[in-house]
Structures are given as C-alpha cells and as structure tokens.
Amino acid sequence: MFSVRDLGFVGRLLVSVGVFLVFGVFVVLIGDFDVYGYSLFLLFVPLVLTSCFFVGRWSVVPGFLATGFLFVISVLLYGQLFFDRLFISLLNLGIFFVIFVLVSVLIGRMNLYLSRLKRDKERVERRLNRYEVGVKASGDSVYMVDLDFCFVFANNAYLERLVGEDLISRVDEELVVGKSLFRLYPDSCSDLYKECVEEVFRSGRQVEREHRSIGGQWVANTYSPVENPVTEELMGVIVVSKDITDKKKARMREEYINSLFRHDVRNKTQISSGYLELIDTQDLPTEVKSYIEKARKGVKETLEIIEKVRSLTEVEKQEPEVIDLNQLLRRVVEKNKGRGMKINLDISEETMVLGGPLLNQVFSNLIENSIKHSNGSFINIDVRVLDEQVVCVIEDDGDGLPPKVRDKVFEKGYSWGEKKGTGNGLYLVKMVLESYGGKVKVKDSSYGGVRFDLYLKKP
Structure with a gap:
C-alpha cells in the first residue's frame, strides 16, 4: 500500500507544498468574505496533514511551510495594510510560527511513537507466529493461561491428552480457548494448577512440578511467566507438560534395585563374611586357609562396591x-x-x-x-x-x-x-x-x- 512517508525527503516536501497550495487557494477565495481573518486558521488543516509525512528531526518542516504560506496569504488578503502595521503583522506571524512548529513537532513525535509501536507489534506478531509453529509441532503438551486463568492457546498434543482424559470431545482448540481452567479440570487438579500458576504470578519465576494426570500418567509441568515484550507486564503463564511415565517407572525400578542391592545383598554378604571369619579360626590346612583369605577379600571388595553404589545414589539427593x-x-x-x-x-x-x-x-x-x-x-x-x-x-x-x-x-x-x-x-x-x-x-x-x-x- 502506497504511503507518502515511503517517499524521499524531496518527494514528501513537494507533496506537502501541493497540499498547502490547495488549502491556500481555498483560504484566499473565502478570505474576501471573512472580515475577522478566521479563515487563516484553516491552515492548521494542511499543517496537521503534512505533519504526518515527517518524523524525527524533519518534523519542523510543516511548521515552516505553514508560516510561509501564512505570510503569502496575509499579503494577498491585506495588501498594504499588512506593511502599514508591520510590527503587529510580524508579531502575529511570529506567534503563529511558534504554534505551527509546536504542533508539527508534537504530531511528528506522536507519529514516531506510533511507528515504533507498529514495528514492535509487527515484530511481536512475527515472533509469536514462529513460536506458534514450534508449539503446534511440539510433541509435548503446551498451553497458556491468562491472568484470569483462562486458556489463551493449546497445541494439538495437549488437546489430544484432554480427549484421552475425556475432558473434551474432540481435538479442537475452540473447545478450550477462552474457557476457565477451573471449568475444565476437577477440583483436585485445578487446585494444583492454580497453586503453581499463582506462584508464578507472585514470584515472576519459573516453577516446576511433577504429578499424576487425570489419565494416570506421570507428567512434569514447567510453568513459565509470559511478559509483554513492549510493556514488560505479565500477560499470563505458559505451561509445558512432558509425559514422564516411562522415566518415572524406570526411576522407581532403579530405586528398588538399588535398595535391594544396598540392603538385602549387603546383609547377605556380611553374613558370608561372618561365617568366613568363624571358619578362619579353625585348624585348617594352609591351602584351605589361602582359599578362605581370597573369599574374604572378595567379600570385602563386594561390600566396598555396595558402599560406593550407595554413595553415588546419595549424590543426587x-x-x-x-x-x-x-x-x-x-x-x-x-x-x-x-x-x-x-x-x-x-x-x-x-x-x-x-x-x-x-x-x-x-x-x-x-x-x-x-x-x-x-x-x-x-x-x-x-x-x-x-x-x-x-x-x-x-x-x-x-x-x-x-x-x-x-x-x-x-x-x-x-x-x-x-x-x-x-x-x-x-x-x-x-x-x-x-x-x-x-x-x-x-x-x-x-x-x-x-x-x-x-x-x-x-x-
């Protein structure tokens, strides 16, 4: 779409001069019927319009153009009277010049702010679009709730999980977006989610929790604050939920095996060590004693291994x-x-x-x-x-x-x-x-x- 602001400085200047010429002619035509000179205030119209063409340091240009056209139109309308009262005329011209420049600079600054806001919005939208593609394609359940605990979006993995838990009838984002988290989940689950989300709101930091879902799977949820990239105000919380059922079961099996190894095997090994000590007190042939010594050494090394396994397990805790x-x-x-x-x-x-x-x-x-x-x-x-x-x-x-x-x-x-x-x-x-x-x-x-x-x- 064409915009005057896309032109170079000379192009914008020529367009501005053309706008002032059109309104200048109109002011001169109606000036013959205007006894009090109110028609001169119509120059604020092209001033406002052309001020939208310039931002930054060039925002004063429309103010200078408006002052120049005011001078020309005043001479055309009042002729010799303008020069007979030259001091008053120049004083009025100076006052209008200050007003024109202030208005043009103010509008220019406003345009600059709006331009930046538009660029920031476009940048955020592009970033969100990229994130949306990644979120939609993710195998993990991802969703976001706003400050009122209502769903903002949900990816297909999360929707499929909700279908499997009989919380919604089909994979359709419209079934959850805008709905309250508390209406979707039973009280026990919604209280847990509410506690985690409120902790993020309160601390502004990421929160991680592991728990069972309604369907019985173990999930690891990461609750992260989402801020407005422009205002840096908290917008809501994005939740990434990973199914860790297999890892949880593997971890429980590992803990059971470690417990069995550290306690049951250790106890049996210590019993064997005790019996070897008793046998060693007996009057036995030298060769047999050497075998017992090797057995005792093996038992001792086994106990050392068990102790090291116990230590390695404790490191993580x-x-x-x-x-x-x-x-x-x-x-x-x-x-x-x-x-x-x-x-x-x-x-x-x-x-x-x-x-x-x-x-x-x-x-x-x-x-x-x-x-x-x-x-x-x-x-x-x-x-x-x-x-x-x-x-x-x-x-x-x-x-x-x-x-x-x-x-x-x-x-x-x-x-x-x-x-x-x-x-x-x-x-x-x-x-x-x-x-x-x-x-x-x-x-x-x-x-x-x-x-x-x-x-x-x-x-």
Whole structure:
C-alpha cells in the first residue's frame, strides 16, 4: 500500500507544498468574505496533514511551510495594510510560527511513537507466529493461561491428552480457548494448577512440578511467566507438560534395585563374611586357609562396591550445606594415621565450604588410594583460600601416574596397576565434588608422586 512517508525527503516536501497550495487557494477565495481573518486558521488543516509525512528531526518542516504560506496569504488578503502595521503583522506571524512548529513537532513525535509501536507489534506478531509453529509441532503438551486463568492457546498434543482424559470431545482448540481452567479440570487438579500458576504470578519465576494426570500418567509441568515484550507486564503463564511415565517407572525400578542391592545383598554378604571369619579360626590346612583369605577379600571388595553404589545414589539427593573443611580433614587424617604413611596436614584459619556428608568419603578415598597404591612414605595436605573458592591439595611422594592413566583416572570403571580395585573410587570423587559445585584436577606432585587439586565453593 502506497504511503507518502515511503517517499524521499524531496518527494514528501513537494507533496506537502501541493497540499498547502490547495488549502491556500481555498483560504484566499473565502478570505474576501471573512472580515475577522478566521479563515487563516484553516491552515492548521494542511499543517496537521503534512505533519504526518515527517518524523524525527524533519518534523519542523510543516511548521515552516505553514508560516510561509501564512505570510503569502496575509499579503494577498491585506495588501498594504499588512506593511502599514508591520510590527503587529510580524508579531502575529511570529506567534503563529511558534504554534505551527509546536504542533508539527508534537504530531511528528506522536507519529514516531506510533511507528515504533507498529514495528514492535509487527515484530511481536512475527515472533509469536514462529513460536506458534514450534508449539503446534511440539510433541509435548503446551498451553497458556491468562491472568484470569483462562486458556489463551493449546497445541494439538495437549488437546489430544484432554480427549484421552475425556475432558473434551474432540481435538479442537475452540473447545478450550477462552474457557476457565477451573471449568475444565476437577477440583483436585485445578487446585494444583492454580497453586503453581499463582506462584508464578507472585514470584515472576519459573516453577516446576511433577504429578499424576487425570489419565494416570506421570507428567512434569514447567510453568513459565509470559511478559509483554513492549510493556514488560505479565500477560499470563505458559505451561509445558512432558509425559514422564516411562522415566518415572524406570526411576522407581532403579530405586528398588538399588535398595535391594544396598540392603538385602549387603546383609547377605556380611553374613558370608561372618561365617568366613568363624571358619578362619579353625585348624585348617594352609591351602584351605589361602582359599578362605581370597573369599574374604572378595567379600570385602563386594561390600566396598555396595558402599560406593550407595554413595553415588546419595549424590543426587543431597543439597550443598556449609561444612567446616578443617575439622573434616582432621577427622579423616586421624582415622588414617598409623597405616604406613606419614600424613602432614597444613591448615591454619577456619575454612568453610559448600559440601555435604559425602565429602568425608572423598578425602578418605584419596588418602586410602595413596596408602594402597602409591608406594610412598608421606602424604601432604594443604588448604588454600582463593576469592570465591577453596582449593585442597593432596599429594604424595609415591610412584605417580603415567600420562595415559592420568587422562582416564576419573572415568567410571577405570582401574590400573597390580593392586587395581573396582575403578569407581575416583569417579565417585569427581561426581561428589561436581554435585557440590566443585571440581577435581590431577597432576604430577613436586614430591615425585601424584597430586589432586580439589576445588570447593565458598558459602
């Protein structure tokens, strides 16, 4: 559609001059019958019209044009009288000039605001159209409710779920749009949705919940605030609902197996260990005793594996808390004294970090690894406080690690050497530290052995 504003500056100027000429002729024609000069006020009409052609710094142009035409028309209508009263004429012309410019600038600013508003609206509409295509094609249930808890839109995946739950008769967005959430769902479900949506309204933050749907499936709902991109005011809440029934069942099976493994298998293994201890007290041939010792070693390693599985399971459940690192290190060092290696602990001031109960196992694992595998004579533990982190350095004077081993040492199930274990100890160290927002690095020690740098967050 053609618009004068699409023309260049010269084109808009010529069109404006033409508009003023048309109205100027009209003013001159009726001016002969206008004793009081009211016809001159008709110049405000072309002023308003042409002010719509200019925005920004050129919005003063119509004001200058109107003043110029006012001067010409005044001379044509009043002739010599205009020059006889030149001071009054120029004063009136100056007053009209200020008014004309103010009006043209005001309209120009208004046009600029409306133009930006139109562009913002078009941009939002384009963005919404793109989002709508993605939302409609999504396999997850997606819908939006406004501030009155009424549906704004719903994609086919959500509508199909409603049909399966006998809440609507067919897949038709018109059956839900504009309807209240509370009319669609029974009281128990609508109360849950209302609680989540109100929490988003109140906090302005995303809310996540898992619950059973009416159809019996487990769903993970994410409630996100939707703001007007222009005014940034809250418009409603968009809900993305994922069917997690299979994941939930798998998780429950996993928890059951872990529980069975940690409790029942552990108890049976401990019973076997007890009987092996009793048998070992008997007067048995040397060869039989060697078999019993191997069996006891296997049982011990099985219990260690069970304990590591328990620890890995607990990692996912624990939230970081404030821990006194120095006190924890003192307990671990005291526990491992007299086991074949001297342990030097270099700490001074109180050092608090974010961690949890499994930190104790982290430090115990590293110290026990040095004692069992390093062939060294001492372990040095040093705590260094940085700006946002605390670094605990554990190093020994043992054999160290070959480069190819060092690169894989934190991989799950990786083990090496003659005394290799299950391969889960250092993997557990890595997992625990990462769950607390920390990390671990391995490098060569200045003492000739291996060095572990454990990074922990400050509270």
